[in-house]
Amino acid sequence: METMLANILAQYPGVSPVVFMLARSLGVLIPPIPGVFIDLLGIATFGWFIGFLYGEAGIMLGAMLAFLIARKLREPIARKIPLLERVHEWEGKVSEKTKFWTLVALRLPSNPAFDYVSYAAGFTKIGFWKFFWATLVGNIPTMLFVYYFGSRSLEMGFYYFLGFLGVLAIIFAVLSHRDFLKRGAK
Template sequence: MTMTKTAKAFPPFLALVAICVFVEPVRSTIEQLIFLFGICDVETIKGYILSFGIWAPVVSFFLMVFQSIIAPLPAFLITFSNAALFGWVKGAVLSWSSAMVGAALCFAIARFLGREVTEKLTSRYAMQNVDNFFKQYGQHTILIARLLPFISFDIVSYAAGLTSMSFWSFFWATGLGQLPATVIYSYAGEMLTGGARTFVIGLLVLFAFSILATLLKQVWSRKKIRIQS
């Protein structure tokens, strides 16, 4: 990344920030969306999406992109809502594709605007934690982060943009890493409600921990081999 690219990207970014802050309808909409996500209630998100009628899928798409940029808002709310509203197959496609666009935008923002802007959109503490995660687990970071629902994958997307990782390496790893979780959450979102959904989420978290433990064991084994050699 060169200073020229950063200089060219900064004015449009500042213009967008000014619109979000000073244009009342835009600012009110952003505040409303942050409030909706803050409630952490799937039914509320479903009702909001349904209120747009035939535009509901488009609104859902942009909601996923929005939560990606304004990290760390919970993406699973939209994934469950999409499955309940559009069926788990169509919902999974919608959730996966919109999450991919959001991840790509996070990566691009970090790559072209740098750490200072990225930390304002997330937080310095969160970025430092993810930096350490990248240093420790390297290429496995993206897969691990996506498998664990309580780790903000959006912050990981920002952090990836600050590394030397190429966009296409990030993009393919992101797509493959998030696909299993998206399918599982979508299926659970369509089939289950209330306490049953909570129970399944618990099982999914346990499943994610099991995969994480396996991955960490592999990473540690490889590091141990390199140290011994």
């Protein structure tokens, strides 16, 4: 998929921003699609800053669509999964400000689970715009890191780029493992 996308971006520069944003949104809607590889194509095609803007737009589009899909399915699924009823009870006890910052806090360290958090939020009662802004605020730091340092490592050469990918893999593995251990301790 990455090769096909790279060819389209190179051959059709007039539509490449839209194609890139749609591809990046698919990386959220279909969790097995690795979004970071699509981000790297964005860096190579558009540069770090414009690529970041297009990538962020694509991620936000994917997150909003995932949220809305889950929101549409919320009630039929809630009747079948009692845990969602407890989540709704908890939501009734916390302030709107707490809900917002809880979602931001979930977004910051959870980029490996970004796609799932978008769907999961749709099952809650959080409002669309609150979800939108919390997702944007929580996602920008990681995306800036990936785009800026990904661009710098591409400029320095292939081995620096491989090192950057290795560092990203280690960070995501540590964060995922830490989250896994926290869930196991409960």
